[in-house]
Amino acid sequence: MMALEINTGDTAWVMVSAALVLLMTPALAFFYGGMVRAFGVLNMMMMSIISMGTVGVLWILYGYSEAFGNSIGGVVGNPFQYFGMRNLYGMAIDTTGDGKHDIPALVFVGFQAAFAIIAVALVSGAVADRIKFSTWTVFTVVWATLVYFPVAHWVFAFDGVAAAHGGWIANTVKAYDFAGGTAIHINAGTAGLALALVLGPRLGFGQRPMRPHNLTLVMLGAGLLWFGWFGFNAGSALGATPTAALAWVNTMVATCAAMLAWLVTERIRDGHATSLGAASGIVAGLVAITPACASVSPVGAIVVGILAGAGCALAIGLKFKFGFDDALDVVGVHLVGGLIGTLAIGFLATNDGVFYGGGFMQLGRQAIAAFAVLIYSFVVTYVIALVLKAIMGLRLTSSAELSGADINEHAEIGYDLSNVRYTNYQRVHSTVVVPGSKEEVHS
Amino acid sequence: MMALEINTGDTAWVMVSAALVLLMTPALAFFYGGMVRAFGVLNMMMMSIISMGTVGVLWILYGYSEAFGNSIGGVVGNPFQYFGMRNLYGMAIDTTGDGKHDIPALVFVGFQAAFAIIAVALVSGAVADRIKFSTWTVFTVVWATLVYFPVAHWVFAFDGVAAAHGGWIANTVKAYDFAGGTAIHINAGTAGLALALVLGPRLGFGQRPMRPHNLTLVMLGAGLLWFGWFGFNAGSALGATPTAALAWVNTMVATCAAMLAWLVTERIRDGHATSLGAASGIVAGLVAITPACASVSPVGAIVVGILAGAGCALAIGLKFKFGFDDALDVVGVHLVGGLIGTLAIGFLATNDGVFYGGGFMQLGRQAIAAFAVLIYSFVVTYVIALVLKAIMGLRLTSSAELSGADINEHAEIGYDLSNVRYTNYQRVHSTVVVPGSKEEVHS
Amino acid sequence: MMALEINTGDTAWVMVSAALVLLMTPALAFFYGGMVRAFGVLNMMMMSIISMGTVGVLWILYGYSEAFGNSIGGVVGNPFQYFGMRNLYGMAIDTTGDGKHDIPALVFVGFQAAFAIIAVALVSGAVADRIKFSTWTVFTVVWATLVYFPVAHWVFAFDGVAAAHGGWIANTVKAYDFAGGTAIHINAGTAGLALALVLGPRLGFGQRPMRPHNLTLVMLGAGLLWFGWFGFNAGSALGATPTAALAWVNTMVATCAAMLAWLVTERIRDGHATSLGAASGIVAGLVAITPACASVSPVGAIVVGILAGAGCALAIGLKFKFGFDDALDVVGVHLVGGLIGTLAIGFLATNDGVFYGGGFMQLGRQAIAAFAVLIYSFVVTYVIALVLKAIMGLRLTSSAELSGADINEHAEIGYDLSNVRYTNYQRVHSTVVVPGSKEEVHS
Amino acid sequence: MKLITAVIQPMVLNDVQVALAQHGIAGITVTEVSGYARQKGHTEVYRGAEYTIDFIAKVKLEVLTSDDLADGIVEVIVRTARTGQIGDGKVWTVPVDDVVRIRTGERGDEAI
Amino acid sequence: MKLITAVIQPMVLNDVQVALAQHGIAGITVTEVSGYARQKGHTEVYRGAEYTIDFIAKVKLEVLTSDDLADGIVEVIVRTARTGQIGDGKVWTVPVDDVVRIRTGERGDEAI
Amino acid sequence: MKLITAVIQPMVLNDVQVALAQHGIAGITVTEVSGYARQKGHTEVYRGAEYTIDFIAKVKLEVLTSDDLADGIVEVIVRTARTGQIGDGKVWTVPVDDVVRIRTGERGDEAI
Numbered sequence A, B, C: 001m002m003a004l005e006i007n008t009g010d011t012a013w014v015m016v017s018a019a020l021v022l023l024m025t026p027a028l029a030f031f032y033g034g035m036v037r038a039f040g041v042l043n044m045m046m047m048s049i050i051s052m053g054t055v056g057v058l059w060i061l062y063g064y065s066e067a068f069g070n071s072i073g074g075v076v077g078n079p080f081q082y083f084g085m086r087n088l089y090g091m092a093i094d095t096t097g098d099g100k101h102d103i104p105a106l107v108f109v110g111f112q113a114a115f116a117i118i119a120v121a122l123v124s125g126a127v128a129d130r131i132k133f134s135t136w137t138v139f140t141v142v143w144a145t146l147v148y149f150p151v152a153h154w155v156f157a158f159d160g161v162a163a164a165h166g167g168w169i170a171n172t173v174k175a176y177d178f179a180g181g182t183a184i185h186i187n188a189g190t191a192g193l194a195l196a197l198v199l200g201p202r203l204g205f206g207q208r209p210m211r212p213h214n215l216t217l218v219m220l221g222a223g224l225l226w227f228g229w230f231g232f233n234a235g236s237a238l239g240a241t242p243t244a245a246l247a248w249v250n251t252m253v254a255t256c257a258a259m260l261a262w263l264v265t266e267r268i269r270d271g272h273a274t275s276l277g278a279a280s281g282i283v284a285g286l287v288a289i290t291p292a293c294a295s296v297s298p299v300g301a302i303v304v305g306i307l308a309g310a311g312c313a314l315a316i317g318l319k320f321k322f323g324f325d326d327a328l329d330v331v332g333v334h335l336v337g338g339l340i341g342t343l344a345i346g347f348l349a350t351n352d353g354v355f356y357g358g359g360f361m362q363l364g365r366q367a368i369a370a371f372a373v374l375i376y377s378f379v380v381t382y383v384i385a386l387v388l389k390a391i392m393g394l395r396l397t398s399s400a401e402l403s404g405a406d407i408n409e410h411a412e413i414g415y416d417l418s419n420v421r422y423t424n425y426q427r428v429h430s431t432v433v434v435p436g437s438k439e440e441v442h443s
Numbered sequence D, E, F: 001m002k003l004i005t006a007v008i009q010p011m012v013l014n015d016v017q018v019a020l021a022q023h024g025i026a027g028i029t030v031t032e033v034s035g036y037a038r039q040k041g042h043t044e045v046y047r048g049a050e051y052t053i054d055f056i057a058k059v060k061l062e063v064l065t066s067d068d069l070a071d072g073i074v075e076v077i078v079r080t081a082r083t084g085q086i087g088d089g090k091v092w093t094v095p096v097d098d099v100v101r102i103r104t105g106e107r108g109d110e111a112i
């Protein structure tokens, strides 16, 4: 992975992709934020935004190293190898082995940072409106360290790319997960389920109405997610290659098909095709094509999209059936969508899928990868949740929950469109602490 | 068009451009969505979003092939040649002929897919608030197949690029339309006019007030459209070339000039420069520079921008004069703007425009292209509209129109910012259809 | 700077970066727009948007030339050299000197255009809600011409890149300002201060409540700003190079750290971590890392972020202390953040910072650059403001200010979410002026 | 004096306002309200969950008037606001002790 | 006839509406209001500036009724809207001269 | 008891609220309303089409009070809400039969 000649085209593509993936977390904040009631929109957004803060810093300190450092038994990378990005400046990642497609190692760091951030942020959809913000913040740190970084190592760290030895799923099981169906979506979806189970349902879940407060915000989130997802999937080729082109086209068309499938499902079941359904179908399609985008043909991608769109549209009802409150359907969309995509590869992979005469071997590998991540994520997340509950408490007080997390956790409200000013004065707290004169100003 | 060596820089640029153009359709959804009344914002957005679903899938199946397959008499591509993307993986598009700027054919597919999608979505602005969503969905399929795909073939399919033989406007008329002034904007603007004529005006058009409900959403749409349009125009160079650079700069400065011209026109006429005017001027400038961005100098682009900004600001009044209800001014902005840009090339093209001593030859070619597309689009769209009206009906019922398309067509409302819950209970319809147990849950 | 062989990867990266930076001005419009009261959101956005119009056109006419034309004494570029982009088509910018990383000169023009635009737009945050829109429009023209273009020349014009001779700070003082901590942020922050001082505080400043009306819009702005800033900082490498990669990673992690630092500061001081704080911390971190992103290590970037996040969170109180009404904290965020970043380089630059054994030499250079820009910007802006005040008036009337700039300056309102139509009829002004028949239609 | 209050359909507001103006009524005060009564609300669907909205958007008009004009005003409102469909609303009259015009301090019928 | 007006907590609206419906009340009109009284408002913080919101969101219910049913309705509202905490609000009764149903023109108790 | 209702300019709300509090008034209820009367509305322009907004944003205050305090309260409101320009609004008083405090069930003057 030492190389002097950088391919500027590949580097440009991966830097753009990294920025696109980073945009996905604000996009997720809008997607989720629009779906809760108006009195919780800021808290919902902040759960994504704070993940950018904590996970971004951790990634640079030891997260990248835990994921892509030299493997300790295929289970986790050496967290000290690249601690604080040491040993990385001037290094390159060579993804083809022929020295023609080298990109600076720091580009890969940035690209993967954005993955880590959004994986954590995704979990928040399950716990909308009722988790303490301080506990969520600590959760992002602990969960990234104990769950995401190791699982990313399992799935994304190929031997000889970022370090000599990589993770067990990538190198031993040899499952295909091009851009993170297991490491991101199954992982986050499962974690959301575990956390929601420990946390309990929102007050009034299933009885009192909790409709989305701003569907233009939801649609904005979905639109930006789709845009960013081209970086997520096609960027995972780590170069501006024909593989990236295939991933790009599949990321488009699977999503188109999933949106249509979700809308048709709704139309048949509920009598209406909704905009929330379109936005949800978009995300479901993106999730499902994520692992598969480089393995299936465009027509295969359409099939994956249809399965994901219809499958997730049906699966979001599960929470009412089983009574767990996965508020914004992280399980129904990310876990189920991730499973659909990961397993569909076994059938539709053009090189060795069942339908292409490849037998059931690859399907088995896909299943092992999917369920290994699912089980690990569920168990560890559940334990983390119990520990945090014991130490600092998980839930808002009932009165805070009923009067809204925005006011109670952030002392803000999302919107003030009235032309009447009910606020009747302001008082300035403190201003600058000039060194040597720690005075406070009250006006 | 078979090549092994891919230029990664060009590929990176076109993949980014494709993602940028894809983002333009959600952007359009916001631009249009903010302009209607609050009770129709979701329906308005959904008309764009559904186009992504239908046209995206069609494109992969036969649309690309219809547009870029080997030409049948210059009129339409062979729809079977690349059906479902067959024969395309591993292929490259060579735009320069010297083998130095090859990009994977699938990148070109993706880039052009985004064009097809937005062309269809643009039409919806003319029919805001009153068309049946089911009919619109069918319209997107029929119109793409009968109008957009063939016209794209005429204009964008150059001999020997994607297939041996291309379309008649590109190769016989030799009009300049770098990024789609005719194929996209004149085409969609004309189709909007035809559809609006068959559909009839909104109830209360010209009498009852229909002001935009959310100008921040309009501005968001305009901002993202501008951003995406760099992909549209500069991406049409199909490489990171000096031509792309010129297109980039022209796309910026024509838009700046058009915005200023629109605002000045408003200021003189109405006494105020409005934010809706700024957003509209931005779009008008982008439309007009689209065909011209690689043919004119930056100062020429400023001229194009001024003509488009002032011209479209005046043209949007046409609908009141002639009494057709082009609700969101697709005619006034896209048709008129597209004509201005397409014809301005005849004067301002630096190689053979009238003002550069090139005589009237090129102007004639531009006019032929513009009016050929205009007439074809008008006639075929009008017939499609009549047929759909007869078969499935075009218009919402009056009561649905008056109480809002969102509730009636999508069973949703855009915003619920109140802290009072008027919804008094929820009932879960059906959940998962587990194979073998088609039970429904009602809570 | 004449070159025939273009590096497509570098060109792709800088074209994308240019589009990203251009997106930052609409993003700023949302960031600022969400922060004012609902009755001024459009006016606030328009101050940014109009800057795109005026500065974009000026840049093509003489702005680029003033900034990057051959230097007249290190103070300003020759405004005629590249007037209207003449002499530029077909030219290339060679940033490495080895002929391997050439990009078309027009790409550089576009990239730097977006910088000029946002520098001007930034100033508007200080004068929210009370400046006449016509005066602001003229201000953008005058300030760009007299302040921004020259200062950009000082800082960004290196000898032998865009022209033989460049500006004094870049070439004589040799301060490091990779992407514009001095030329953009200190400059705009100081100008905001000067303009706010001449303009005076909003009516009711410090007594009547002026809370942000739409924090989802603020967060959208912050998210898009962060996204665009990767173009701003990593794009300033003018190629897809290892330096760009370092800048990318630093732009991410400094921002993460600054957000956390701002939130911690708030939590300690006010008892709550707010979403406005997160958005503000993001911007503060981006500002501070701007000059430093290519000089510090990722761990150094974390330090810069922490300093900026905490420092700016404290500095925004200054306005209450000193009684100037910098409405949206341009001083507290951009001036203070710019200073922190510019001076931090002196300590943290890995090649010659104080902490890396480089002595105080570079710190001195940084200080000279920062204060030279600060003083020049303050004095000239103050004079411009006084002159404009005398000639055309700066402030809205009190009644216009109290009833909102949107209605009074733009004859529009931002939102109309009510389903009651208080507007009771419409009258069409004038429509098209068909040449030869200047008739007007009144309905 | 009397206070006449009417709860009407939002879409007839303009007609009523114009009719009142033609009837010589100088001022009205309007409030957006929600009504729950015979008229059926609608159903919304979000991710397969059904929401029934019982409350329907209505507009409340308030008109202060002297005793002698009250009946005429009620009549004008009832005539103009009628669409004949369920949900047209009510008009009611309440006695008022006194009215003051803030600007001038005028009282009683003068103040209306 | 009487007009009963109640200012209540937003979160009890549904319970009150259901209770009234069970009590046989056909129609109510609801307005979103803000109340300023004993109950303390809350504090918001924006960039270090503190905003005190004295006004608290409340819901106003209006029910037209015949004289004899009035007391029962007040009683139902008071019982269902009570949470026992400061801010529960008030119910008051005002005499009404006349009521007209717009759709039919019915008057008096018939119109309610 | 009396119900005093005032329609005032939005920007004087704070002053009135403070003045009432100083006058010893414990509670008020506020509603956002739109008024149509002598005061001229404004014009908006969207893509060359002109919209005339006749209705102007106002605030409605409601104060329940005992009979003896009513005149004083009207006087305080009129004094504080006056700007002297057209559009300052009205204050009116309506007789109230009974008031109940929901939290305690207190009635009459006790409940206010």
Ligand SMILES: Nc1ncnc2c1ncn2[C@@H]1O[C@H](COP(=O)(O)OP(=O)(O)O)[C@@H](O)[C@H]1O
Pocket: D007, D034, D035, D036, D037, D038, D039, D056, D058, D085, D086, D087, D088, D089, D090, E026, E027, E028, E029, E030, E062, E063, E064, E065, E101, E102, E103, E112
């Ligand atoms: N008893 C009542 N008290 C107060 N408001 C009522 C009452 N009955 C009806 N309303 C109001 O009148 C509106 C129309 O009533 P509804 O019964 O639906 O139609 P109609 O009056 O045409 O029979 C309701 O939405 C509600 O706002």
Ligand SMILES: Nc1ncnc2c1ncn2[C@@H]1O[C@H](COP(=O)(O)OP(=O)(O)O)[C@@H](O)[C@H]1O
Pocket: E007, E034, E035, E036, E037, E038, E039, E056, E058, E085, E086, E087, E088, E089, E090, F026, F027, F028, F029, F030, F062, F063, F064, F065, F101, F102, F103, F112
């Ligand atoms: N004198 C009053 N006039 C009008 N409305 C009042 C009055 N007093 C209270 N209210 C309304 O009742 C609400 C609750 O009053 P509050 O004093 O806070 O609690 P409680 O009624 O439980 O003692 C207030 O928010 C206000 O809307």
Ligand SMILES: Nc1ncnc2c1ncn2[C@@H]1O[C@H](COP(=O)(O)OP(=O)(O)O)[C@@H](O)[C@H]1O
Pocket: D026, D027, D028, D029, D030, D062, D063, D064, D065, D101, D102, D103, D112, F007, F034, F035, F036, F037, F038, F039, F056, F058, F085, F086, F087, F088, F089, F090
């Ligand atoms: N007859 C009326 N009935 C109900 N409300 C009225 C009446 N006349 C005026 N108003 C209210 O009072 C407000 C101010 O009235 P206007 O005539 O504009 O000013 P002024 O009261 O200062 O003469 C109006 O906007 C309206 O809300």
